[in-house]
Amino acid sequence: MATNVLMEALSPTMEEGRLVEWKKQEGDTVAAGDVLAEVETDKAVMDLVARAPGVMLKHLVPAGTTLAVGKTVGVIGKVGEVISIAPAVATPPPAAPAVVATAVAAAVAPSPTALPPVAADGVAARVKASPLARKIAADRGVDLARVQGSGPEGRVVARDLDRATPSTAPAAAFRPAVSAGASFTDVPLSQLRKTIAKRLAQSIGPVPTFYLTSEIDMERVWEAREALNAGSAADRNEAGKASKISINDIIIKAVAAALKQHPACNAWWQDDRIRYWNDVHVSMAVAIDDGLITPVIRHADQKSLRQISAESRELAGRARERRLAPEEYTGGTFSVSNLGMFEIDQFTAVINPPEAGILAVGGTVQKPVVQDGLVVVRRRMRVTLSCDHRIIDGATGAAFLKTLKLMLENPLALVW
């Protein structure tokens, strides 16, 4: 029985993938679990592994092809097995290499019996699934196209859903994987909370967002940073560069500490409940070539500035190389997005569901402010908190922001 190799959802939000390179050529022997190809997802370059042993009978798409999740990219089977399949045509790059006929390809002759044809427009034949599997998938909100079927001709049967549900839930019902030992409290929604959630979601899109802006005096953070970096000038990282603490590192530290005091803002929307996290995992938005990604600094509230600094630098570096593993950019409980380096004064950031909030950080600029009746020049920074109103109310968000402001205006509070 030949097994179709599908473009699998290799990240929780992946809808399509680009086949970067075939690692198994036609005719190669394949063991279950072998890496068949490298696939570029919306987040990273990942391995596509074999789900069945056999021989790589056929590449249906050349390297460089972008295909939707669930589409067939190749076929694994027995040597000499006759398969029938039309190549899936998607968006091959110019001068895509033709599928080279090999000894194995010679066995690939049209036959009415074996595999379902893939339509020439690149739309795969409909997903084959048992009635029970369809019912279970509908109940759980699982997209069958993202499930690898183990029945004849790739039919999805009930047991495949038991195996696949956690990693194949579609983006719409995305619930990041929770690692073992994760610490949080689920609070079922009160009727009041339900009504607020429903009415606000009707008013604004799926995540009813409101924004709170605060201007923070950064003079003392600035001084602290100068002092810390002066003291650690001799402290060099592996690359031989002095590992300097950035303003952003201090902001992440302060955000984590403030979240610890305001757990109401350190939460996830879970449709029928709100998950209040006891852990603080701060997602930090990192711009990469053609988008952005949010590596997570886990337990940021328990880490020293030096740890946060080293970790954020390392994660951002690998993010730019697109070498982050999914668990490194999922599972955050709150996000920070900083556009200060682009001389942005103030902006609003879009919430990263299911998180309750994201802090948009503007640049720190010197400006005249009134202090004790005098106009003085101070370093000031504007931050804007985007809040999911289903979880965070105005006063709740404002209280968090006030704590953050006090901490940054008196950085000693971070070590207190």
Add this chain to the structure above:
Amino acid sequence: MPILTYRDALNHALREEMARDPDVFLMGEEVGVYQGAYKVSRGLLEEFGPNRVVDTPITELGFAGVGVGAAMVGLRPVIEFMTWNFALLAIDQIVNAAAKMRYMSGGQVGMPIVFRGPAGAALQLGAQHSQCFEAMYAHIPGLKVIMPATPADAKGLLKAAIRDPDPVVFMEGEMLYNTKGEVPDGDLVVPIGRADIKRAGNDVTLLCYSKTVGICLKAADLLESEGISAEVLDLRTIRPLDLEAIFTSVGRTHRAVMVEEGWYFCGAGAQVVDEIQKGIFDELDAPVLRVTGADVPMPYNKHLEKAAKVSPEKVVTAVKRVMYRE
């Protein structure tokens, strides 16, 4: 609880019903003096006399017709066919007369008659004497078709058939007459149209009746050793079908294999499968498969006959397919 053979359980049913109701009488070839080709009527002539245990000439159409006439005037005949293969000669009386009498008389004439005898293949009896006709009779509106697998069911269902106001086709398993089982004491009447779980299981439902119940129980043993828990559901009555029991079991196991001794094409099991796909489509995790006798006249050759028959191994193979474990 007494242990009885299937043969004696039927005998007890006849004796008890004849004793209970003077309108009940038995008629057929060799039922009296010879005490039945399979000794089901042993002792009945002696006990009830020649007016109620009637030996007939070899005239299936004739004595079936006499039975129909007797039922029309209010008696409760039990017509024994030496085997159901011979009843082909009487099928006009069964289908055209018995099955339609109540309907065509506008409800004025009842038809409390039982046609009974052994069905299915025994050993090397050849193509003409190794047949299953339950699908043919179950096809006919107006007939009930009963095929018990155990002595207790044989007794309880024959008593129910005799008391039923409508014509009943009662098919016994030729190879089952010598099998033994516990039969409850007392006036045991098993309701017509109720299936029975002969072995509980979780992974797959084996639907069967008559001789295939034993085959499925053996298959369930083999499957258990491979970690598959099979439920054996004995239909007992082919028409009316116990859809509730079938849906409940298959709805729980999500997989089913229909096992019948007769031929594949238009077999009784085809009706069961149709009801399942229509009634509980969303519960199915695999197509329902059927294990049937081979689609050929039964070979006389011993090895070919064995190959043509249903076996526990064939059931196991089908189960692995519906479990996606082949």
